[in-house]
Amino acid sequence: MNDTTCRIVSYPSELAAACPRIAVAIGVFDGVHIGHQAILGELRRLAVDSAAVPVVLFFDPHPRAVLTPEQAPPRLSSLDTKVRLLQDLGLRHLVCFPFTRELAELSPAEFLERYFFIPGLTVTAFCVGQNWRFGKGNSGNGALLAELGRARDVATSVVPSVRYGSDVVSSTRIRQAVAAGELDLARAMLGRPYSINGVVSHGRGVGGKVLKCPTANIVDHGLLLPPFGIYAARGRVGQRLLDGVVYIGDAPTIRHDGNPEVIVELHLFSFAADLYGKQIEVLFYRFLRPSMIFADTESLSAQIQRDIKAARLALLDE
Known part of the structure; x- marks a missing residue:
C-alpha cells in the first residue's frame, strides 16, 4: 500500500x-470540486479498510460530448489539470476511460462484468456520488451498483x-457561476x-510593442471562460505561481479587421x-472591470497601467 508510482491507464x-x-x-469529475473531493475522501477510507489501492476512474471525453455533442457543456478542467488535481489529492492510480457510443450501449451488468469483474483483478469497493448513473440509457444508479457488487462481495458507498x-x-452549478462572473x-x-489552461501562442504583438505590456496569448481547449473583462490573476508556469x-x-x-475573435x-x-x-494555467482571483472601447491606444495603455496597479493590490489579499 506504500506504492507511490503514478499510473494513468485506459482500462x-x-x-x-x-x-x-x-x-x-x-x-466524470469535471472540475474536481468539493463534492468530488468528498467522494475521493470516502474512496481513500474504503481502500484502507479493504487493504486495496484507491483508483479513480473518470470518463474522457465527457459522455455528453459523445452522445449529444450539440449539448455538451464546456469543461471546467482540461485533462492535464484534472490529472494534476487528482494527484495533488494523493490519488496515484488513474483510469482515463475512453467514453464511446459502444460503451453507452452496455447494460450496467455488462459494464461491470466486462471491465471490473475480470481475472487477475479484485475490486474490493465502489464509490460513487448519489446522482451518478451508468449503463444504457442511464438505467443504473448507486443502488443497482450496490446490488450487483454485493453478488461479488464488493462493497459500495454512495456518497451524499x-x-x-x-x-x-x-459541475453544472459551477459552470453557471463562472459564466455569470460569480468567481467567489x-x-x-x-x-x-x-x-x-492552454498553450501560449503568437498573438497580434500589440501588447509588448504598442501598449508596453507584454502578454502571453492563451489558446484554450474548449474550457469555460468568465465574462469579458480584466481580472487579477496568477499564472502557473511549471511549478511557479506568478502574479499577473x-x-x-x-x-x-x-x-481593425472587423472579425471578432475572443x-x-x-x-x-x-x-x-x-x-x-x-x-x-491561468487562475482567476478578482474581477476588476469590464472590457471597454478606448478612443486610442494611448488611452488604453494608460488604463492598462491602472489595471496592473489594481491587480497588484487585489492579489495582496490572496
Missing part, C-alpha cells in the same frame, strides 16, 4: 499486475451530495480559484522568459 485491467486489489471511484448554501454543489461562488464550490493580470475579450480598441491574454508582473508553445 482497469491494465492495473492488475501492479495493483491486484483496487477500490474504485467512478465518475455536498451542499453550498441552499443548493447542491455540481465558483471558488467556494471548487475549493480553489477557477482556472483555465488577464484580459478576456475581443480587443475592440485594437481590432482572446485570453495574461501579463505576468515579474516574468520575462519566452513562453511560446508552453502550457500555462
Whole structure:
C-alpha cells in the first residue's frame, strides 16, 4: 500500500499486475470540486479498510460530448489539470476511460462484468456520488451498483451530495457561476480559484510593442471562460505561481479587421522568459472591470497601467 508510482491507464485491467486489489471511484469529475473531493475522501477510507489501492476512474471525453455533442457543456478542467488535481489529492492510480457510443450501449451488468469483474483483478469497493448513473440509457444508479457488487462481495458507498448554501454543489452549478462572473461562488464550490489552461501562442504583438505590456496569448481547449473583462490573476508556469493580470475579450480598441475573435491574454508582473508553445494555467482571483472601447491606444495603455496597479493590490489579499 506504500506504492507511490503514478499510473494513468485506459482500462482497469491494465492495473492488475501492479495493483491486484483496487477500490474504485467512478465518475466524470469535471472540475474536481468539493463534492468530488468528498467522494475521493470516502474512496481513500474504503481502500484502507479493504487493504486495496484507491483508483479513480473518470470518463474522457465527457459522455455528453459523445452522445449529444450539440449539448455538451464546456469543461471546467482540461485533462492535464484534472490529472494534476487528482494527484495533488494523493490519488496515484488513474483510469482515463475512453467514453464511446459502444460503451453507452452496455447494460450496467455488462459494464461491470466486462471491465471490473475480470481475472487477475479484485475490486474490493465502489464509490460513487448519489446522482451518478451508468449503463444504457442511464438505467443504473448507486443502488443497482450496490446490488450487483454485493453478488461479488464488493462493497459500495454512495456518497451524499455536498451542499453550498441552499443548493447542491455540481459541475453544472459551477459552470453557471463562472459564466455569470460569480468567481467567489465558483471558488467556494471548487475549493480553489477557477482556472483555465492552454498553450501560449503568437498573438497580434500589440501588447509588448504598442501598449508596453507584454502578454502571453492563451489558446484554450474548449474550457469555460468568465465574462469579458480584466481580472487579477496568477499564472502557473511549471511549478511557479506568478502574479499577473488577464484580459478576456475581443480587443475592440485594437481590432481593425472587423472579425471578432475572443482572446485570453495574461501579463505576468515579474516574468520575462519566452513562453511560446508552453502550457500555462491561468487562475482567476478578482474581477476588476469590464472590457471597454478606448478612443486610442494611448488611452488604453494608460488604463492598462491602472489595471496592473489594481491587480497588484487585489492579489495582496490572496
